[in-house]
Structure formats: structure tokens, C-alpha cells
């Protein structure tokens with residue numbers, strides 16, 4: 001499969017998962033398949049809970065902000081990404097994670113805000129840095145394993161002071177890099193775990209092991225470990241993009257983010273053409289704080305091409 005198929009699949013797949021999962025956020029298990037029993041039947045991009053059909057949430061909005069910073073600055077400019085996040089957070093987006101909102105609005109400088117928030121609050125690591133990593137994972141894949149994992153950690157640290165969030169985001173980046181290089185991401189997992197900070201390896205080894213099931217999670221899936229574990233589980237236990245997304249949303253809880261992470265992985269794995277057109281057609285990404293801009297599929301595809309360094 002061509003690289004751009006996988007790169008665009010990751011970017012668009014994550015956005016599609018986000019928009020599909022949003023109306024089911026904090027709902028019960030199996031709510032999605034109760035409403036849409038048959039795969040392929042249509043109507044799944046239904047909106048609800050304050051979301052229009054096809055509307056992507058903070059997960060994709062922040063991923064776009066990271067992408068545009070990388071492309072406009074031509075390098076990883078952490079203060080610039082942080083400033084874009086702050087501008088977005090100040091415009092009252094419909095959805096924003098609790099940790100993320102605190103860090104972006106507490107008036108601290110970019111290199112201290114998340115660390116100090118973590119020192120004070122000591123909260124469990126949320127999935128808020130993992131959820132927005134599809135664009136950066138595509139961009140840094142060509143730079144190699146060490147560079148992409150390092151970039152993941154540094155972008156995560158802008159809003160998350162807990163190293164657990166950095167390591168989970170680094171695993172996601174490396175899973176995408178492997179997939180773009182035609183390596184089976186599931187087969188690569190044992191090696192990837194070896195690249196994780198030793199103090200965090202054990203917990204990720206549990207949730208990423210082939211016999212782990214999301215029902216064994218010890219935290220709500222708004223935490224980074226079960227969120228990543230659930231996304232990998234959804235990829236491992238299904239055989240199509242559509243079924244992976246359905247499995248992710250059917251877990252309930254933080255459905256937009258679990259499906260966004262799943263969609264990033266499954267989009268890269270199966271490629272853009274495996275994502276149903278009836279899901280990409282209504283997809284749109286409002287950017288609060290950025291002059292009323294709304295991105296559509298063509299805009300996301302253009303971003304994906306540039307992130308992947310393709311004409």
C-alpha cells in the first residue's frame with residue numbers, strides 16, 4: 001500500500017472515529033451497536049449530545065492545531081503549539097479535557113504549566129495527549145523511531161505532566177511509524193515496549209498484551225493506559241476499519257477519544273480507502289478561536305499529504 005494511503009488513513013481515520021464516538025460519550029456499553037445493529041447500514045454519523053452529524057471534537061481540533069504549527073513553522077516549535085492551544089482554549093470550545101483546560105488557562109509559561117499542574121494535582125494520567133497524536137505521528141514517522149517517540153513525549157508534555165501520558169503517546173507514534181513502514185504494528189508491540197521508560201513499561205505491557213480485554217481495565221478509559229489498550233484491542237480483534245471503530249465506541253465511556261485513537265491506528269493499518277465514504281463525506285472540524293475556520297475532508301487530506309512530505 002502507498003505511504004499516503006496509510007498517512008491519510010491515520011489522519012482522517014482518527015477524525016472519523018472522534019466524530020462517530022462523540023454522541024456516545026459517557027454512555028453505556030454497546031449503545032452504538034444497539035442503535036446501528038448491522039455494519040454498513042448507514043446513518044451512523046448521527047450527531048447528538050451537542051454535536052452536529054460529522055462534527056469532530058477537541059481531539060481532532062487539537063491534532064489540526066499541532067499539524068498546522070509543524071507545517072507553518074517547519075519544525076517542532078513547542079511554544080508555538082502551546083500558544084495555538086491557548087488561543088483555542090480561550091475561545092471556549094464545546095469540549096476540552098479538564099487537565100488540558102487547567103494547564104492552558106492557568107497563566108503559566110509553556111514549559112512549566114503542565115509540570116506545575118501535575119505537581120499540585122497528582123491526577124491520574126488522562127488520554128488528552130494521546131487523543132491528538134495522529135497528525136504528529138504521521139509527520140515524524142520519516143524521522144525514525146527515536147525522533148518520533150521523542151517528539152511524541154515533548155508534545156504530550158505541553159499539557160500533561162505525568163510521564164505515563166508521554167509514554168503512551170510515544171507508543172502510539174511508534175505504532176503509526178511501524179505501520180507506515182509496512183510493519184505489522186501488533187507484531188512490533190513487544191519491541192516498542194522495550195523502548196518505554198522502565199518505570200512505565202509494566203503497566204503498558206499489561207494493557208497491550210494479546211490476552212487483555214478492556215473489561216479488565218482498572219481505570220475509566222479517559223485514562224491513558226486503558227484508552228491505548230482499548231484501541232489496540234479494537235484493532236487486534238476486528239478485521240476492518242468499520243468494525244474496529246464499532247468495537248471501540250461500543251466500549252462506552254470516553255467514546256470519542258477511544259475511537260479517535262482506534263481510528264488513527266486502524267486508518268493507517270487499512271488505509272484511507274477502507275474508511276467508508278458515508279463517514280468521510282459529512283466529516284468537518286471546526287477550529288474555535290481561528291476566525292471561524294472549519295476543515296473538511298479535502299483540507300484534512302491536504303494536511304495529511306504535507307505532513308507525510310508527499311506532493
Ligand SMILES: [Mg+2]
Pocket residue numbers: 057058059095256257
Ligand atoms: Mg473529544
